[in-house]
Amino acid sequence: MDPRCQKRTRPEKRPRENEIKHTTTCNGNKKSIKQDEWNQLSHDDNNRETQPNVHSSSTLGKQLPVLTGCRSVDNYERLNFIEEGTYGRVFRGRDIQTNKIYALKEIKLNNEVEGFPLTALREVSILVSLRHPNVVHVREVVVGSNLNKIYMVMEYAQHDMKKVLDNMKHPFSQAEVKSLLQQLLSGVAYLHDNWVLHRDLKTSNLLLDDQGILKICDFGLARLYSDPLKPYTQPVVTLWYRAPELLLGAKTYTPAIDIWSVGCIFAEWLRRKTLFEGRTEIEQLTKMWEILGTPNEEIWPGLYQLPNANKIKFIQQPYNRLSQRFDNNIYGSQTSVTKLGLDLMNKLLTYDPEKRIQAQDALNHPYFEEIPKPVDPSLMQTFPETNKSPY
Template sequence: MGCRNVEEFSCLNRIEEGTYGVVYRAKDKKTGEIVALKRLKMEKEKEGFPITSLREINTLLKAQHPNIVTVREIVVGSNMDKIYIVMDYVEHDLKSLMETMKQPFLVGETKTLLIQLLRAVQHLHDNWILHRDLKTSNLLLSHKGILKVGDFGLAREYGSPLKPYTPIVVTLWYRAPELLLGVKEYSTHIDLWSVGCIFAEFLTMKPLWSGKSEIDQLNKIFKDLGTPSERIWPGYNELPAVKKCTFAEYPYNNLRSRFGAYLSDLGFELLNKFLTYCPSKRITAEDALKHEFFRESPQPVDPSMFPTWPAKSEQTTTRVKRGSSPRPPEGGLGYAQQLAEDGDIEPGLGFHFNTSQQGVSAKGAGFNLKF
């Protein structure tokens, strides 16, 4: 059976614009159901179709789960020049929602959100899928309290043994230190670091570390967690950026002071397990779901008991995901040369040091470059 035409839907309003497409709230003329229509950007094509869009569709079809956005069908424009993904409509994204909330989530609500996120991440990893761009603006929340992971534009399947991938993935504020330091062989651990950043954001209602560049992001992380060393992160001294930089020495983990009594000792223990420097020592989604934090009082609330908020997505204004947070990665120097399957994204500025001039040195906040 062929794809339906987009004319079979009534567009109600445009609700979101991201790097890889525009999302509309629409009504199915046949059933009367409200859906989300994501129009895929077609300018970066490979044999007539953008490879990021192919990857997103393929991943979503393989990753069906109650806490992952549901793809209903693919529809086309009148001239077959526009492609749309039809998805379940979900009222909120968590970033926009938290910007309007006067009070933070209760601890029990935070636990419920985190459990749902971890279930989705575990399902992805069990099916050999890396999301590679987990952040609050990519987490949707329904009026029934159901969290769904969305935006799979950077997601990809992985295998064993690991292959080299581009390190320029994950929006800067949620990017794991191994990526910031130039590692090309990575796995599920990068998603769990992002989960830790999101967990902290649920508690404080603001990003944990909002760096302006890769170096600034690393420096903010090191100030809170202490500067890593070979002792706590075997292989640290051999990381690409560590060979080119000398970072300021911050000897202690000061993260606890950011949360006070609002986060219990067990909660902080779990947060630290997400934000562990050494990727192989970082907690998995499966193990995180078993953590005692979820069993101590207050208990996770039933999703149906979540409060409801007016849905921004039902208003006529467009939500542009770029907002005040950094854009998702669009490449880096050498990005196009990584692997063909990662090569369709337009290059931008990534983590790179020019070593063509020997003897040149440079300094910045918290670091020295070594040439």
């Protein structure tokens, strides 16, 4: 049997019940927390109705050690609004002392009665503990005049990848796509090695700085996972980037859901448009079958045991037509893909999550060794800054 098709093994570093983990307080100091406290942050999403928020802004300081000793947001000058997401607004700000530019994400609190939302607590707690060049870095957490206003101060990147794709005049070259994909896989491998699922990878959640460095951002849906796996919330992941096991109602899922999203992003960088554009979950699955072929029990054991599999009439498409979605003319509206690139994309978009390639294995794929090799990030083409106010 091809070793790449064998059931994969999980990382050896498995969390233990009494294991001590480390996180970082808002002023950058390390602090130890016990596993049961850490588990509070990775509590089964399905129970959020019974513990929806950390209550009352008047007691947030006691209940959230990460906020202890935080500086005031007044240390930053707010320059312009960048965007508003599901879990908070983002501003461009300047450190008054150093003049350095940062992104300030205001954590959305619905109201004082409901208190600090669990999604925001997870995002803060996960991000302050991560350190990787391709994961957005949180410098500190700052507060307003009272704890009703809480901000994450993050490194600033000049470009939103979705806006870059929408506005670029020429497609990325093969070497540039390889560089971006290599960086994305490196960041995802780091997250998975540290037992973090992002659960919403898409081009609009990727940033690019003026040095060509890609940053994974927006961890509002991220969560810690453990072995053995537990049932997690559905739906997660934006529809166009959502893995087939999620669409078919899998109650437990693995880091393979992030890998599927990476495959979709890889195709989008080459085509400058999304690969699967369904308006509903059924249509999304149909788009997959049309391009990748219709799955069956032979290539995906356990397919028909998924909750929604028997509710859908599968349109039979026996052939994989993925290669037809790419142009051989590199100067056209799309960038071509080599046979090795297509092989890697198919491994990222493998139906069976147990056979889907892992991030670290993908980094070792021969696609990155063929000519042209990944361009150095500093040599990436440049773009007008998309996150700066036009006024």
